[in-house]
Amino acid sequence: MRGGPSRGSAMIAIFQGRQRVDSIAGNDRGLAYGDGLFETLRAHRGTLPWWPAHWARLTRGAQRLRLPLPDPIQVRDEALALLDGGDGVIKLLLSRGSGGRGYAPPVDATPTWVLSRHPLPPPVPAAGLALRWCTTTLAIQPALAGLKHCNRLEQVLARGEWDDPLALDRDADEGLMRSGEGDVVCATSANLFANVGGRWRTPAVDRCGVAGVCRDWVLAALDADVGRLAVVEIESATAVFLCNAVRGILPVARLGTRHWSMDPEVVALQRRLATAHPAFVSAAPLFT
Template identity: 60%
Template sequence: MTTPGTNTLIFRGGARSDAVSADDRGLAYGDGLFETLRAHRGTLPWWDAHWARLARGAARLRLRLPEQRQVRAEAAALLAQDPDAGVVKLIVTRGRGARGYAPAADAAPTWLLSRHPAPPAAAHGLQVRWCRTRLAVQPLLAGIKHCNRLEQVLARAECVEAGVDEGLLCDADGNVVSATSANLFVLREGRWTTPPLDRCGVAGVCRAQLLAPLQAHEARLDAAAVAAADAVFLCNAVRGILPLARLDARTWPPHPAVAAARRTLAQLHPAFALDLEHP
């Protein structure tokens, strides 16, 4: 049973709930985690990888997760009502709490599942800019997909204002990290490189799936290294691989290595195979 019009299910612990409580710590402090999964014909092919990242985040924040089996079954039921749904989003918060930062040890987690249309495949290369917003260096929160996302909100607002598709972000020391909602791969001397995410940024599930097949390596990059690259793409688990066509004044024509990476991705997740057939 879904809430009419919103396609969203809300739970507290193991039980359905009509609404998120006003004293939920997700609302008060962004005290939660989320995952956004690409669906394919009612399935979630990368479920295990998303849950593994969620579990890493929960361990870092010492936040209780709901039972994976129940969350997965509810997600499947939500998708079954609309086989054309292309995306499932899961939010898990620390649940209700009294006023104050101290986490209650025994609160049941709040979790929300929602389904959304698939985004259109990237028909053209992305137009991208460097964001003025920089990511703060915070190793305690780096890599995990937590709900403290004001930096991304500010950076994304820059992109909207500038009329570009996405924005690239550096950390406070000038290291390139990622786009606002995608990771970054650059081709240099025939090899794919992607920045490490140990100081800030989100370790994307699509990025992790691509590392081994592309024989990519992690290395810190500055802005000049990105501009000097032979090809650049962004990736995330919802939209797959998004080639860069322009970064401020720098432009890139389509590159065969990016096309090869997209074929690799198509073998890893069937939704991205369809993207290739119907770009």
């Protein structure tokens, strides 16, 4: 990595339009307003197996926010250069770039984009995740729902809840979030599936939540219904799992005081994912 602005992050590259630059401008609109989008990609031996799905989602988000997109070939090539044949996680952040004071988006914006490489996430616990309920809710905002945009204070507050020294269930792996209307939506950084009355179901993300890349893969792999999910339905589910593009399928063993044993369908799904995306091989247990 070239010297300078990488404080705290091992490997990072910053661009304005096509040009590599040393740093983020102090008037960047990503910093000022969270005026941007991001993608977090699991890498495998120097490749990004879900690159097309991530780029497609970024493109949809950029259309909704009218953000300028950088050249996809350049972005992918720079990501692969940063990866240098290795494993890990690549984060791509796209901001509208520099702008004056004021909310009006500049008409001739040059996007700022940041690639960073991060270590592999912790392995998926063999026994499954322990979850808790978050009290921070997700606001209903159809104009932003589904997008992986950079307005993430709700997730920051929710994730901070169980770092509080006075919090209950501080050893939880993840927290479930409800919408402002009380429906179950997602975990702080993963989507959610639950088997309710013999059918797999996942919350719709048209009013809040993120349309996850791994969620899309699961929806194509599993015969699941998309709709509203109530708290009581999660608590009466026969199996629950989370998923995201960095950690794959994450079986849930506990939510508060409710326990689940490992579900054969979830194990089978982990195996299918390991076939589709080789980085997730290690997450698939050998037993059924």
